[in-house]
Amino acid sequence: MVILAAGQGKRMRSRLPKVLHPLAGRPLIAHVVATARALKPRRICVVYGHGGEQVPRAIEAPDLVFVRQRPQRGTGHALQQALPHLDGSGLTLVLYGDVPLVAPETLAAMTGSGRDRLTILTAELDDPAGYGRIVRNRRGAVSAIVEEKDARPAQRRIREVNTGIMALPTARLKRWLARLTDRNAQREYYLTDVVPLALGERVDVHAVTAGANWEALGVNSRAQLAELERLYQWRYATRLLEQGVTLADPKRLDVRGDLRCGAEVSIDVNCVFEGDVRLASNVQIGANCVLKNAEVGAGTRIEPFTLIEDARIGAHGRVGPYARIRPGTRLAEEVHIGNFVEVKAAEIGARSKANHLAYIGDATVGRDVNVGAGTITCNYDGANKHRTVIEDGVHIGSDVQLVAPVTVAKGATVGAGTTVWKDTPRGGLVINAKTQEHRPGWKRPRKKGRDS
Numbered sequence: 001m002v003i004l005a006a007g008q009g010k011r012m013r014s015r016l017p018k019v020l021h022p023l024a025g026r027p028l029i030a031h032v033v034a035t036a037r038a039l040k041p042r043r044i045c046v047v048y049g050h051g052g053e054q055v056p057r058a059i060e061a062p063d064l065v066f067v068r069q070r071p072q073r074g075t076g077h078a079l080q081q082a083l084p085h086l087d088g089s090g091l092t093l094v095l096y097g098d099v100p101l102v103a104p105e106t107l108a109a110m111t112g113s114g115r116d117r118l119t120i121l122t123a124e125l126d127d128p129a130g131y132g133r134i135v136r137n138r139r140g141a142v143s144a145i146v147e148e149k150d151a152r153p154a155q156r157r158i159r160e161v162n163t164g165i166m167a168l169p170t171a172r173l174k175r176w177l178a179r180l181t182d183r184n185a186q187r188e189y190y191l192t193d194v195v196p197l198a199l200g201e202r203v204d205v206h207a208v209t210a211g212a213n214w215e216a217l218g219v220n221s222r223a224q225l226a227e228l229e230r231l232y233q234w235r236y237a238t239r240l241l242e243q244g245v246t247l248a249d250p251k252r253l254d255v256r257g258d259l260r261c262g263a264e265v266s267i268d269v270n271c272v273f274e275g276d277v278r279l280a281s282n283v284q285i286g287a288n289c290v291l292k293n294a295e296v297g298a299g300t301r302i303e304p305f306t307l308i309e310d311a312r313i314g315a316h317g318r319v320g321p322y323a324r325i326r327p328g329t330r331l332a333e334e335v336h337i338g339n340f341v342e343v344k345a346a347e348i349g350a351r352s353k354a355n356h357l358a359y360i361g362d363a364t365v366g367r368d369v370n371v372g373a374g375t376i377t378c379n380y381d382g383a384n385k386h387r388t389v390i391e392d393g394v395h396i397g398s399d400v401q402l403v404a405p406v407t408v409a410k411g412a413t414v415g416a417g418t419t420v421w422k423d424t425p426r427g428g429l430v431i432n433a434k435t436q437e438h439r440p441g442w443k444r445p446r447k448k449g450r451d452s
């Protein structure tokens with residue numbers, strides 16, 4: 001199997017090689033590699049070129065063989081570079097790094113149809129602009145593929161297009177590639193020119209139509225990439241709906257990775273899910289949330305405008321609105337994290353609450369703890385991070401600073417405005433001795449230099 005990915009993608013107007021532009025959060029070519037792997041081929045060979053080592057670096061894996069094409073002189077020339085790695089006895093399946101949505105089942109249907117024939121994956125598009133056209137003879141058999149730039153007006157009206165994906169008998173392919181020429185509008189060695197060569201050897205040329213039109217779509221411009229992104233997201237949302245997930249608007253959901261949902265999950269508009277996200281049953285996600293590599297336990301509500309990354313949220317909790325849960329956070333069951341609360345690398349025990357305006361970082365918080373508004377764990381001394389431990393049943397008043405490393409022992413109450421800078425004993429009240437004065441008759445200062 002060969003994936004062609006050496007082209008520049010001029011129409012993208014980007015320095016990033018086209019196949020590395022992201023679709024649903026992953027490079028285009030990563031989608032193609034995943035599809036290729038699903039077919040369990042003997043070898044996956046990636047032809048790269050434009051952008052140097054960026055492509056291999058982005059997708060490096062032990063099962064991929066990388067071959068450099070330099071200069072890039074067309075799809076036929078690209079495939080030629082891979083020849084030394086192909087076993088002469090079998091079929092070679094050619095995939096394009098910029099055609100990311102083709103389904104493994106479609107490819108399986110192509111390779112299953114015989115060893116000594118040339119199979120082309122085609123599609124009927126309403127707008128075939130930019131694609132090579134499938135030319136058929138009077139008997140309806142494929143006779144050629146004509147690139148748009150080389151096509152006559154009548155040929156341009158053909159709506160059946162070449163997806164670029166082909167299965168070819170490898171031994172013949174070696175001969176055919178050697179005979180390609182660059183006598184065409186783009187001065188390139190077109191892989192598509194193998195069709196007449198195959199017919200010349202009386203090899204059956206067979207067109208398989210893609211199961212769905214979107215499988216055929218290639219990315220040549222940013223507009224096409226954006227279109228494919230919407231299509232991908234629409235299909236993903238449709239699958240979630242079929243699984244029983246409630247989506248307030250399937251058109252306003254973005255999944256850039258893998259989202260797995262239990263029963264009766266509901267997701268409001270404009271949420272983004274990145275990496276691996278698992279939502280247990282009865283989870284509700286409010287509008288405008290971003291969850292990345294996160295797990296949310298059963299029955300928990302994530303309120304609007306909440307960001308969660310690399311964290312595990314327990315069952316029956318409530319997080320947000322406007323909460324930020326950063327990497328390394330573990331919330332046990334029934335935890336409440338409220339608005340403008342930031343939590344980082346902290347474990348918080350069952351039924352504990354931090355409902356307003358707080359920072360809990362590098363902390364271990366026990367069960368049944370209440371953290372008051374404006375409380376801050378001062379975890380950073382300018383050079384190192386230190387941990388704060390808040391044991392079970394502690395009540396922390398508003399506007400408390402916990403200067404780490406520090407432990408507030410079980411059952412203690414910390415008064416509002418206290419700076420806790422050394423460990424406290426169990427129970428009792430912790431306050432800083434402060435007094436409040438009142439100065440009657442005190443005058444506010446006045447602005448200087450102004451007559452009054």
Ligand code: UD1
Nearest residue numbers: 004005006007072073074075078097098131132162190218
């Ligand atoms: C190609 C096909 C066209 C088909 C279309 C489908 C040819 C001649 N044309 O046209 O019939 O309808 O794809 O999307 O095959 N590449 C290389 N090395 C090169 C040139 C290209 O590796 O020297 C790779 C590109 O990275 C890309 C793929 O081959 O992944 C297709 O190249 P592109 O230039 O986009 O071809 P199209 O003009 O789209």
Ligand code: CA
Nearest residue numbers: 098218219220
């Ligand atoms: Ca293309």
